[in-house]
Amino acid sequence: MTKTQVQLRVNGRTHELWVGTNRLLLDALHDDLGMADVRYGCGEGVCGTCTILLDGEPVSACLLFAVQVEGREITTLTGLPAADAESHPIQDCFLQAGAAQCGFCTPGMMLTALALVERTERPTREDIRYELVGNLCRCTGYTKIVDAVEEYACRRRGNGSHD
Amino acid sequence: MTGAFEYQLADSWEEAVELHRIWGEDGKILAGGQSLVPMLNLRLVQPAGLIDINPIGAVEPRVADDRLVLSALTRHQDLLRSPLVREHCPILAEGAAQIGNVRVRARGTVGGSMCHADPSGEIPCMVLALDGQLIAHSPRGQRVIDAERFLRSYLTTDLAEDELLTEIRLPIRKHGQGWAFLETVRRYSDFATVEVAATATLSSDAHTVTALRVVVGGVADRPLILSDELLSAAVGGTGRDDELRAVGAAAAATVSPESDVHASADYRRRLTEVLTYRALGKAIERGRAESKGAGV
Ligand SMILES: Cc1cc2nc3c(=O)[nH]c(=O)nc-3n(C[C@H](O)[C@H](O)[C@H](O)COP(=O)(O)OP(=O)(O)OC[C@H]3O[C@@H](n4cnc5c(N)ncnc54)[C@H](O)[C@@H]3O)c2cc1C
Ligand code: FES
Ligand code: FES
Numbered sequence: 528m529t530k531t532q533v534q535l536r537v538n539g540r541t542h543e544l545w546v547g548t549n550r551l552l553l554d555a556l557h558d559d560l561g562m563a564d565v566r567y568g569c570g571e572g573v574c575g576t577c578t579i580l581l582d583g584e585p586v587s588a589c590l591l592f593a594v595q596v597e598g599r600e601i602t603t604l605t606g607l608p609a610a611d612a613e614s615h616p617i618q619d620c621f622l623q624a625g626a627a628q629c630g631f632c633t634p635g636m637m638l639t640a641l642a643l644v645e646r647t648e649r650p651t652r653e654d655i656r657y658e659l660v661g662n663l664c665r666c667t668g669y670t671k672i673v674d675a676v677e678e679y680a681c682r683r684r685g686n687g688s689h690d
Numbered sequence: 691m692t693g694a695f696e697y698q699l700a701d702s703w704e705e706a707v708e709l710h711r712i713w714g715e716d717g718k719i720l721a722g723g724q725s726l727v728p729m730l731n732l733r734l735v736q737p738a739g740l741i742d743i744n745p746i747g748a749v750e751p752r753v754a755d756d757r758l759v760l761s762a763l764t765r766h767q768d769l770l771r772s773p774l775v776r777e778h779c780p781i782l783a784e785g786a787a788q789i790g791n792v793r794v795r796a797r798g799t800v801g802g803s804m805c806h807a808d809p810s811g812e813i814p815c816m817v818l819a820l821d822g823q824l825i826a827h828s829p830r831g832q833r834v835i836d837a838e839r840f841l842r843s844y845l846t847t848d849l850a851e852d853e854l855l856t857e858i859r860l861p862i863r864k865h866g867q868g869w870a871f872l873e874t875v876r877r878y879s880d881f882a883t884v885e886v887a888a889t890a891t892l893s894s895d896a897h898t899v900t901a902l903r904v905v906v907g908g909v910a911d912r913p914l915i916l917s918d919e920l921l922s923a924a925v926g927g928t929g930r931d932d933e934l935r936a937v938g939a940a941a942a943a944t945v946s947p948e949s950d951v952h953a954s955a956d957y958r959r960r961l962t963e964v965l966t967y968r969a970l971g972k973a974i975e976r977g978r979a980e981s982k983g984a985g986v
Contacts, residue, residue: 531697547694548694548695548696548697548740549691549692549693549694549695549697549730550691551691551692551731554691570728570731570732571728571731571732572724572727572728572790572791572793572794575791575793578793581796584767584796585792585793585796586793586796586797587793587794587797589727589731590723590724590727590728590731590793590797591723591727591797592697594697595742595744639792639793642792643792657878658792660791660792660877660878660879661790661791661792661793661794661879662791
């Protein structure tokens, strides 16, 4: 099949690549650009392991074609930490809460949670569960993930502990 | 990975109609891709051409001639975020909040949901409950289709092969009108097992129920409108518990759902009864608050 040149803006950098028109954004990110944090789980929009932020909104990279997102801003987990930091505060919260076991779901969880807290300063546990319902975790049982997101929202509001 | 296809961008509805005509049955329209791309990934469909209508962009929801006008490309989450939708067709926000997950709502469109015509879809159920109209465009011109006619059967609409859905028009809420959208799911984010969309209009003294409209989804090949005869147990009444229960029981007696891996026919019938009863109660309560001017 003929290939098309596309420019993808990922984590603040522009990448040029040649893709077939049927190249899923997920495959372009994971296979062509080597981003191990964007993952194939189901290919049907259900599991959330391929979650990326598209202009700040969580979307399934398995349901978009690479040719569709030229000129859009894509953020993956590796794009989160500030240039001079080793980790992003949400990663610290996940680590401290023990919210990751095998870690397969973790990048998608964190990106979805980040978008929630961006919009909702003070999410309830119910809000967090509602927002994360499309991110499946086969290890943790979710409780510690909700703890971690709650803690992150709290820190972002600027008081180090729950109120 | 999907099969190979040619990718075509449409920047306007005119262009989309023209590309759609050229490709004929070998072409598929790509809107939010939340139903089509899973099918492409599973190779359940293998179109030769994919016509991406996303570049057209959605015009913001607006009100014209007492109707809320939605572009077919309005995304589910726009229904949640638009103050105009919440004011004039609040049921849409209540139902859209129950569609899929946050990623589905970010991309999925109201037009795509109508065209996909899943019998458990929230959008078709609500558009039918509001007695909406669908605007279709083809090389032959424009056609206005009532929701009842548009939704024909499982994944089947009244659109002709050369027609595109461009707009949805919904009568705005009248004074004293309440609403409710309720569904039961096995897991949040799944398609509804059974869903009910209801509107209730109250007299100006907030005493009497003057009109009801109820649509049940997930119990047939398309969402079902409950007949006037069936609703007569509660229309003209005061919204008493026994009146609403009678409608619920009558609704359950008229549907003949099928059993599948998600739910037995009996369970779906029971859900029809309970959800109809509860949706009526909620819609009447809100209608009452509205006509008293108390807001909700
Ligand atoms: C994990 C998951 C969970 C979901 N859960 C739900 C749920 O609970 N409830 C629910 O209702 N939906 C659910 N969906 C489906 C979702 O709502 C879809 O967005 C919707 O059904 C289709 O809209 P779309 O814009 O994505 O359309 P697409 O997938 O792009 O298209 C669907 C079909 O409609 C055609 N089409 C699209 N737009 C037009 C148009 N303007 N004119 C003519 N033809 C057109 C396409 O060619 C295609 O055949 C879910 C999807 C996923 C992936
Ligand atoms: S791989 Fe995209 S949602 Fe599962
Ligand atoms: S930590 Fe293993 S799937 Fe979530």
